[in-house]
Amino acid sequence: MIDRLNIQHVQEFLRRYSVLEAEGALIAGHKKDLRNEMKQRGVPVHVINAAITIVKARLAVDASPEVLDECIAQVEQTLEVPEAKRDKKNVGF
Numbered sequence: 001m002i003d004r005l006n007i008q009h010v011q012e013f014l015r016r017y018s019v020l021e022a023e024g025a026l027i028a029g030h031k032k033d034l035r036n037e038m039k040q041r042g043v044p045v046h047v048i049n050a051a052i053t054i055v056k057a058r059l060a061v062d063a064s065p066e067v068l069d070e071c072i073a074q075v076e077q078t079l080e081v082p083e084a085k086r087d088k089k090n091v092g093f
Contacts, residue, residue: 035045061068 038045038048058065058068063071
């Protein structure tokens with residue numbers, strides 16, 4: 001339990017936290033600008049974003065690619081993903 005706060009530490013924390021929040025907002029704005037620029041050039045940004053999400057999820061899972069692919073195939077069948085959509089995952093954009 002905390003009986004007493006060091007006000008200087010709290011103030012430093014809040015100051016540094018505010019800077020990080022501002023930097024995060026700035027970075028989010030840069031990401032939005034990048035997405036818009038690439039969309040204007042005809043880049044399928046939504047596809048790239050999906051690929052990034054998939055790769056990050058794959059990296060977070062402690063399973064072999066084969067096991068994960070098998071699991072994904074079972075989920076697709078269970079969710080009744082149309083065959084055409086399942087085939088598209090192997091097609092480039």
